[in-house]
Amino acid sequence: MKKKAYFKADEAVTGLGRFKGLEVRIGTIVDDEWDEPMGPTPLPSPTDLRSWDHKLLTKYQPSYMPYCQVCCLCTMGKCDLTGTKRGACGLDMKGQQARIVLAAANIGCAAHLAHSRHLVDHLIEKYGPRTPLIQGPGTEIHAPVSRLVTGMRPRTLEDASIIIDYCETQLNHTLSAVATGQEGSWLDFESKVFHVGMVDQLGMEIADLAQVSTLGMPQADPDAPLVESGIGMMDKEKAIILTIGHNIVPAASITDYITEKRLWDQAEVGGMCCTAWDITRRDPKAKVIGPISWQLRFIRRGLADVVVVDEQCVRTDIVTEARKVKSPVISTSDKAVMGLPDRTDDPIDSIVKELVSGKIDGCYISDHSIVGEVATKVAIALKPSRRKMKFLPTKKQIQKMAADCKKCSECIRACPNNQNVMEAVLAAETGNLEPLREVYKNCIGCARCESACPNDYDLHSWMVVAGEADCKDEKYMVRTGRGAIQDTEIRHVGQPIVFGEIPGIIAHVGCANYPGGGDDVHHMAEEFAKRRYIIVTSGCAAISMGHVRDENGQSIYERRSGEFDAGCVVNVGSCVANSHIAGAAIKIAAIFAKRNLRGNYAEIADYIHHRVGAVGISWGAMSQKAASIAAGFWRLGVPVIVGPHGSKYRRMLLGKAEEERDWTVYDARTGDRVVTAPGPEHLFYAAETVAEANVLTAKLVIRPNDTGKGRSIKLSHYIDIHETYYGFFPDDIWKYIRRETDIPITLKNKILAQMKENKWKEKKIPDPTLLKEQVIGGGT
């Protein structure tokens, strides 16, 4: 372990003499208490794992779907890259597409990493650099991503800062590779995408570890509290403070202030997007209002007496929107100042006075310790007058305005989901708001329909009016984020996962750019939870998953345990807690297979890729952050499915099932080259519909290492789901049968017939690896 050390003392008496203003810096200290041997790639550079990346990228080749056929990034362009043309810099279309994918992954990683850096610096300032990092009980292998990537065991906030230093250096390199005249090969652009994805996973782990250690959040707790969620849960009798974003620090100052002043009977705090999870992890009295896409529908209703934004996923027109409903905005992040005046150094009462009077639309406050007091005072002061105000049009007003619709279809053309907004408006003219209500249910809240409307109608507000009853009914109980998975849980499920008897781990993560409403996330999760897959979730997907009630009025979190076990639903927390999902897979290798993690990335990724039946699903993937999160999983060999909008990431990573060479592995026991079934078939895939996603999920959990019983269980589910959604028995089952023990007993005759028809031959079950050095004896 390499780490720098630094200390200072105002006055020190030593054997050498008496020193005043002593400062000592030590270059490195070796962590020689850790007897795990260092692996081959601690703190890897952008090319140290290139060979592993190329193995994956040979098996899963990029399929590019250019979103733009020109390059406009330098003054030599615009360059036409169609056909076989090259740009003035020499780059061709494939290279340019890979470059854009890398740019997106860099942006996503930067957002998480800057968040992580802010958190760690803030917490060091508040609690000191020696503050221990604690993931929770039963997590002896804490920070598995850090161990794997850096070869370090971060034990204090100071260690966390050192790891962030490494991440920042790597991001700098991968970002620089996008510059004109740097990288020129699509393959190496893609390798760097994987690298920055891995760095992102590391930065996220540090962020969550730091906040969980210091801010009173659940620590690897399967019984993390159930908290109130949904627009209907917000108590209008109290002043409502809305927080949006990802950084807990300013939001924590609000709940701390309210607790300290005993104001919970007067004020209510609700969050949207990941701040929602993190404030409820810290204080379960706070509420999870909804995912990122619900921002406008909540703000337009005028319920927020003050809006506090931190960073990431905040609507960039938040000040304009909040102004419409007379809600002041407090910006708290230097990444999203939103054009507001800086009032950080002003007296609190003067800031409150200006915000309450409406003299300013909002302000920027960089000192998070005063945000809580300002926000709470403003909300409580404004609540009485704001509750008398009406912000939404009446049904009669809507009916009257609808009569003047120009019938131009621009609202439909602007809608990402091609919803027939115009038809709904025309129905409203007759007093029928039901079609607008239907649009509301599937609306992702982008308001592009409004921007396109030549009459400047607030169409989204009309939808909110039409969906008022649904809004009020949005009342759910959701389990807040638990943080990491315990080693003891891994010990319990490691073997059945690796042998395939727990058929898979399905992780629903990411944003809320859904093709048809958020209910789909719940339905997909329930489909697999009831089949005893382990469901893991985080971020906005975790919110949407909880926003469906069953016939007993219960959410999926009330019905199912939060343990990491078959049939359970495990909410790890906000976006940065995604790292715990990767961490669980890594810990399976360490705990079940006793593999060394320390600086040993390729071996562990190879292990996970061939043995851990995990699939990530980001049904509403929208952001560059979702791209970098996915990239972190790709490097670990874990496949990721996105919803249809994910096709706009413009690059898939796809396998060819019939190419035997692509599915050939080494048998680590003998060194023989062995052809395996095509599993997982793809590494990154946009599914058109829930039906396709479900069928693909059941197939992508198949791994070469499955035991006969495990393979048989996985195939049973695949067949059943395929028959349910596609209406017929899948014709590729024979490819996945290695020996007769793989055949699900109840379907034996059908499968035997298919095997005979395809001239099936028994196959060897290898100890699979893509790494020659993993062959016993070194493969020589």
Added chain:
Amino acid sequence: MVMKPVPWQTGEICGPNAAKAMKSADVLKRDLKNCKKRLLIVGSDALTEKHGKGDMIDYAIALSKAGNMDIIATGGAIKAFVERSYERAKTMGAMELAYRLQHEDWVGPFGKGPYDMIMIYGIPYYMQWTLLSAVMNFGTHITAIAIGRYFQPHAKWSFPNMKEKQYHTILDEILELVGGGK
């Protein structure tokens, strides 16, 4: 916007090359004559789109029979073909298709390719847009005909944002052109 060859979703503009507007079925005569290995791609939206007395699945079956075309159904649309016992339809994902169509030697799930023409409809607009972009840029051996109602700039031929009635009329003309009809 009707009858204008501009992307239906306003932001989905493309690059230097764009599809030609297909205002009558006749413009396809030459391509139909030149391309003998035709593939019909039918997406999930076809399940809910009406055509005449049936739906766009029925239309696909009629077109497949008349034009001697294999069908690949995406996004679960295959179930409708199975329910109608139509055997010349198989299933693949839209993204798998976007990839495979880039390869000149790809023979397809029927083993009858390589295809030299695709006709396509029913995949969500933006997703079809990306699939066709892959074909236009990397599957240049294929003539792509978009027969959804809205303009797809990455095809060779596409309807220019048709009115519904007009659209169904021209679909019938295409059916007639490939050898079918009422």
